[in-house]
Amino acid sequence: MMTAQWLAATGIAVTVLLLGSPEALKGDAAAAFQELQAAGCCRIAVVGSETDLAQHTGELDADLLIDAVLGTGFKPPLRGIALAVLQWIQKSRAPVLAIDLPSGWPADEVRSRPDTPVFPADAVVTFTAPKPAHLFGELTRLWGQPIIVAPIGSPEEAIVSELGIHWGGSAQALLHQPRKPEANKGNFGHVLVVGGSFGLAGGKSGAPTMTSLAAMRAGAGLVTAAVPAAALSVVASFAPELMTVPLKANESGEIVSENLEGEGLTSLTRGITVLALGPGMGQGPGIRSFQTRLLVGTKMPCVIDADGLNNLAAADLSSNSAFLAELAKDGRTVVLTPHPGEMARLAGISISKVQADRLTVARDFALKHRVTLVLKGARTLIAHPDGRVAVNTTGNPGMAKGGSGDLLTGVIAGLLAQFKEDHARAIEAAVFLHGLAGDLAVREMDEHTLLATDTLSKFSRAFRFHSQTDSGYVWLQGIPAEVQAAKRSREAAE
Secondary structure (H helix, E strand, O other): OOHHHHHHOOOOOOOOEOOOHHHHHHHHHHHHHHHHHHOOOOOOEEEHHHHHHHHHHHHHHHOOOEEOOOOOOOEEEEEEEHHHHHHHHHHOOOOEEEEEOOOOOOOOOOOOOOOOOOOOEEEEEOOOOOHHHHHHHOOOOOOOEEEEEEEEOOHHHHHOOOOEEEEEHHHHHHOOOOOOOOOHHHHHHHHEEEOOOOEEEEEEEEHHHHHHHHHOOOOOEEEEEEEHHHHHHHHHHOOOOOOOOOOOOOOOOOOOHHHHOOOOHHHHHHOEEEEHHHOOOOOOOHHHHHHHHHOOOOOEEEEOOHHHHHHHHHHOOOOOOHHHHHOOOOHOOOOHHHHOOHHHHHHHHHOOHHHHHHHHHHHHHHHHOOOEEEEEEOOEEEOOOOEEEEEOOOOOHHHHHHHHHHHHHHHHHHHHOOOOOHHHHHHHHHHHHHHHHHHHHOOOOOOOOHHHHHHHHHHHHHHHHEEEEEOOOOOEEEOOHHHHHHHHHHHHHH
């Protein structure tokens, strides 16, 4: 009712369809309806039954439909007139704005879609704080359409999640901290990327290269790539700022444990503040031995991805809580970044079981093994060792390409190196930044043609992006109009 009045006050022609009898309205709803009638600013039609909808086909030609059919306390499924309105609204080509949630969505749903019918939406506006459905659900027809939280003056202490989840995008505040004028590269950490393979049968030199480039773009003071000697010239050619270390490899082109003998381990890790391990590394028995010795022999925070995760699973180390707990002892930050297939191998379950309950799988694994688990996919989850779980809402289907995970590993390592006192939020901010860079890039490319490395050029814009506007609105999903307008202005100038 209030929405109708405010829209009408701007000169917009508004029609209100009241579902049910006006006499059935109680409390604030009844008062708002009486005020709307008294104002005389809108056309009001009462829809008492499903059959009455047939008289309102003209309203389907509206420029905007606002879904305010159901409110707090709804229990699925849709029934009666609400279900009839869903069928009616599906005949319209007009965009749909949902207030709070698209009607039919359970507020506490943590799956991407419920089993029961729900209203379509092209934008969603909720209030105070997101509900689980806003973080997990595919609420809009397209991935980039807005989901916005509007402030209404609720105190922060009143916002508590009984599920122990929160929006990962709130960690982006870390990215807006200015650097001190007297800062030097030593203040922002030194990332060591260990990975790659390069043999007669081919190799994976691109993976550690992308991880290294992402760590540099994310702001790490120094980045060193330790790769098979045969791959060194390839890796080094991508950025003169990147330092390199050649490692001995076997005939298959995989790094061997011999590199860590004697003073090898000390020499390789001297001055290193964060270790990123696994991209393109291979999965042979020799590399598994190297990986285990490197992890056990070091104490700095580490990010394990790709073949590093597969080697853990192949060695059955993930089922041995004592091994991962040993790595994470004394407060060491250990980050695992599996996609669903890697998660299934680590947990010893099927991919379908992972996807059926991503929240529980991620949280239980992180709690059991005392690691931070970044379960990648639509709505990437960041499960912390204390049971808290952050949900990320950036990213798009165009990022489902080889190399995206390698970049994410680098971003996480780069931010861990810089924010030594706040590793949990650094990881959340890294996931948000990586997905946002992809969202910015795909708007200038296409979901089909976007390459992982296209996102690197958008890191600067992603760092400067503020999901909270000056008016206090928080964009969980989508990009504010002023950001889009700035992009169009630049394009016009060019």
